Amino acid sequence: MEVNRAKITAVGHFLPDDKLTNFDLEKMVDTNDEWIRTRTGIKERRILKDPDKATSYMAAEAAKEALESAGVSPDEVDVIVMATVTPDYMFPATACLVQDKIGAKNAFAFDVSAACSGFIYALTTGATFIEAGRAKKVLVIGGDKMSSIIDYSDRTTCIIFGDGAGAVLLEASDDGTGIIDSIHYTEGDTNLALHQPAGGSMKPASHDTVDAREHSIRQDGRAVFKKATTGMADVSAEIMEKNDLDADDVAWLVPHQANLRIIDATANRMGLSSDKVMINIDRYGNTTAGTIPLCLYDWKDQLKKGDNIILTAFGGGFTWGAVYLKWGI
Numbered sequence: 001m002e003v004n005r006a007k008i009t010a011v012g013h014f015l016p017d018d019k020l021t022n023f024d025l026e027k028m029v030d031t032n033d034e035w036i037r038t039r040t041g042i043k044e045r046r047i048l049k050d051p052d053k054a055t056s057y058m059a060a061e062a063a064k065e066a067l068e069s070a071g072v073s074p075d076e077v078d079v080i081v082m083a084t085v086t087p088d089y090m091f092p093a094t095a096c097l098v099q100d101k102i103g104a105k106n107a108f109a110f111d112v113s114a115a116c117s118g119f120i121y122a123l124t125t126g127a128t129f130i131e132a133g134r135a136k137k138v139l140v141i142g143g144d145k146m147s148s149i150i151d152y153s154d155r156t157t158c159i160i161f162g163d164g165a166g167a168v169l170l171e172a173s174d175d176g177t178g179i180i181d182s183i184h185y186t187e188g189d190t191n192l193a194l195h196q197p198a199g200g201s202m203k204p205a206s207h208d209t210v211d212a213r214e215h216s217i218r219q220d221g222r223a224v225f226k227k228a229t230t231g232m233a234d235v236s237a238e239i240m241e242k243n244d245l246d247a248d249d250v251a252w253l254v255p256h257q258a259n260l261r262i263i264d265a266t267a268n269r270m271g272l273s274s275d276k277v278m279i280n281i282d283r284y285g286n287t288t289a290g291t292i293p294l295c296l297y298d299w300k301d302q303l304k305k306g307d308n309i310i311l312t313a314f315g316g317g318f319t320w321g322a323v324y325l326k327w328g329i
């Protein structure tokens, strides 16, 4: 069977204007700029303050920018795959709201929930529609309004996360570029080292859950750090070996931006020098499903057609993986 390859033909992004700096956080919880910078690499993050705007707003803005840059009209889009853990509502899916906001009236739309690995899971999912010949234009969006599920009195989580979204358009490739391979893993964590305790069917919202701040992220930072470091490094090395790539063949690593120390460990394991690693965690923090497309957006003018790029992420679930693509624009 002939398999089409899917390639990224455009990138868009949205970042709120409001910044929350380490110095702002010093006034909110018992922390300091030096601790945050040395333990995570973060200096500031963006926060969507407008109470009438949520994840679908940022996702739609990012999607519109991607479509405009490709010269593609919204009604040409066949599928919208949206990665998020901060949906506007429990249902309908945020992708449905995006479909309406951008006027993609011919697209079907659904969400993927894979936390910080959400974008790479959604990218692989979106690509399969093109690879199978079932769609011509697929929007893959990653975005989270993390500030909506952060407890700003918990210094172990509130320093890490920010808001933002990125989007890519996938189209069929006829020049050998595009998404070549992906490896994804899941290790269901019944100890729930990284989760939002309440608001689902296990613990529906109640006065008690609100009082206990259980609608916010809970994370066992050390446990997640350990798994994330080995997970991202191992899967990145695995996808290189599987595709016969050595460090000189890789033009760029696009790592999920959770912690600079995790990114450094991944790059070291791959044998990559720091000038080949996209890092914007200092400016945006961890935007969960937004980190990887936001990196692609920030670096898009430096990317050359044919560049070998490895994307990798680790997140709640646990979920992790890597995608190998040849840049095609």
Ligand code: UT7
Binding pocket: 030, 031, 032, 035, 036, 039, 040, 116, 155, 156, 159, 220, 221, 222, 224, 225, 228, 257, 258, 259, 262, 286, 288, 314, 315, 316
């Ligand atoms: O993106 C999805 C997946 N998430 C991740 O990948 C996050 C992975 N985890 C991490 O990035 C890190 O574990 C954190 C940044 C969350 C924490 O860094 P750490 O180096 O693992 O710190 P720790 O939890 O081991 O805490 C070290 C010390 C503790 O004090 P003691 O017990 O040594 O006295 C903490 O109480 O740092 C203290 N601490 C803080 N101090 C100042 C914890 N948070 C803070 C803080 N400011 N914000």
